[in-house]
Amino acid sequence: MSRPPSGNWLRGTVIRKGGSSVGNTRTSTPQIQSTSSTVFGGGVKDASGRVSEYSSMDDTCPVCKSDRYLNPKLRLLVSACYHKMCESCIDRLFTLGPAPCPICGKILRKLAFTPQTFEDLGVEKEVAIRRRIAKEFNKRREDFADLHSYNDYLEMVEDITFNLINDIDIPDTEARIAAYRRENAALIELNVQREEQYQKYLKEQEEAERQEREQIALELRRLEEEEREERAKERREIIDKLETSDKDAAKLVARSRADALRRAHARSSSSTVANARLQRSRTAQSAVVADVPHVPLQDDWYTYEDKFVLRDDYDDPASEAVRRDRDGIMRAGGYRVEEAWERALRSAVAGLEIMPLQGLSNEDSAHPNG
């Protein structure tokens, strides 16, 4: 895996970026590290989405032999062929474009270096490969007719993964993957979408929980506040009573205390009941009913054809005022005489299709002053 580094990487033909430290000499401080540290993405993310980077005190760049003692800001990154080297080496070697890996000779690019997450690079490699495989081999149990075929599929996935990790028959394995991808393109896409949806669902769930927690916290704070006020009031009360009445002081104090206790009890019990109910109703509802798409008109009024056509103009003496409205007062108010015409016409024809009633109901007794 790791050949001893050959000498040709030390040829002085590469142009150094300004400020990048060579590392085998103690340059004067401050050292400017790589200018490209932000470019290196990738790596294994933890649950919170951060990339935790592995580094140890005995890190040594296998290429330039610089170590933490010489360069406290040493940062090792991992190449696509799983060889480590320090940022300054990467800058030096790959700034001018793809170049061979100084250790194994594979052609590498600068952007393909990733931060190291695990101490053992074998693990690093396996994680990356498994991740890549999982992206495409994402069939689920539901996609298979029986458990047996599902197990066969899992077996095959594991075979492919093993081959890739241990560099066995790489071209052959890659061909298998490509064939699988061709055959199952639609299903892969579908499963990706399913997965996305599930992620979204999880996120929503999380958000809802967070809001609930906030609400509860708010409620608690409020209650605390109330209680504090209550106590302060109570103290004032006792003092007031002691001042004004001539009864036994001890008795008065005892009675006030008892009152306060009862009040506090009632308060806490009622608020917890209300709280619990609120939460229950919100969560219970959100699980059951789905949101409904909007339907513009939810009744069948417009399914009937109008039995009339509105003309542009009518010989209507009543609307003279509107027509004579030179200043546009009616227009500025949004009044339209066409609406009045439409109303008149609609009222006139609306009942045409309705059959006459058989016998009169006594609906007209609703008139209040009758």
Added chain:
Amino acid sequence: MDAVEKANADRQKRWAKDQKIGEGTYAVVYRGRELATGRKVAIKKIKVGQFKDGLDMSAIREVKYLRELKHQNVIELLDVFSSKKNLNLVLEFLDTDLELVIRDRSLVFLPADIKSWMAMTFRGLEFCHRNFILHRDLKPNNLLIAANGHLKLADFGLARDFADPGYKMTCQVITRWYRPPELLFGCRYYSTAVDIWSVGCIFAELMLRIPYLPGESDMDQLKTIFRALGTPTEEDWPGHTKLPDYVPVGQFQKTPFRDLFSAASPECLNLLSKCLIYEPRRRISAREALYHPYFTSHPHPTHPSKLPKPADKTSATLPLEELDGNAEPNGNGPGVKANPPNKLKRKLSSDELSGGGRSIARKLDFTQQRQTVQ
């Protein structure tokens, strides 16, 4: 006459009146139920005695229009009967209203929730307009919410049907904060666009959780509107300078919606801006609004049963203030929030047990002449 009285008595027998739950300027609202089914209803008793010339106008309007309208998103008038000198309207019982929901700081609105409420408002309004009825008093506390989450337009006390040509309408309608500029300029000929403006204000209020255009007087209202939306030019709104009560109130620049509603989607702002167009004729109609991409874009409107609702106050146990008299005067139960102070308008909210609502009712009893409750 006898037959009518008999029919009336028959109707009256179907309903039972329970406790009082609110009082408005011209009516007292009771909780009631249908005797046959036990269904909860609200009975609105119109005070007849105090008006010299017969019934109050708004009572007539309410009966007149609610009798005609039957829609999922409009409050249902179940029955009308008279008792002694009073007129009683039997209405659907609705738990709460949108204002209580907006004011309840413990509730979190999702964009989908707002979309759902807006869709239901526009559906109800479209139905009214389609039947040539202007509501003329849309505001959050007239949008009542049923137990199953459905929003319903209520309070048709200011409603009227479209005017015949040349027939003047009053411009003293719609609660000020929701009143469109053409009414503030005293326009006597207007159309359905006035309701759309109100809906636009409610839409903005749902997103902001505070009233969008809270003017302190009619004059200040115009200023507030112009400050938010920019002073209209003759181009924006042809002819507005000729309106009867037109007064220049100064030049203001429009604040972009984006600045105020930073989290809203583009479709959402588009619909809002179309509801708040100065020229009434260009303002979106309820029907067009229902086809607006805002409602069909993602996310879907929340299912009504899942919409946030204020916690049920009636079931919270009462604080022990009646045991010792030294509890704070406005002692709502714990967990009860945002009880809007002295709302004298009728409200079918379920706060009849909370101290706030009751103290107001008691106060009013002294000013209003007592009616015989039967």
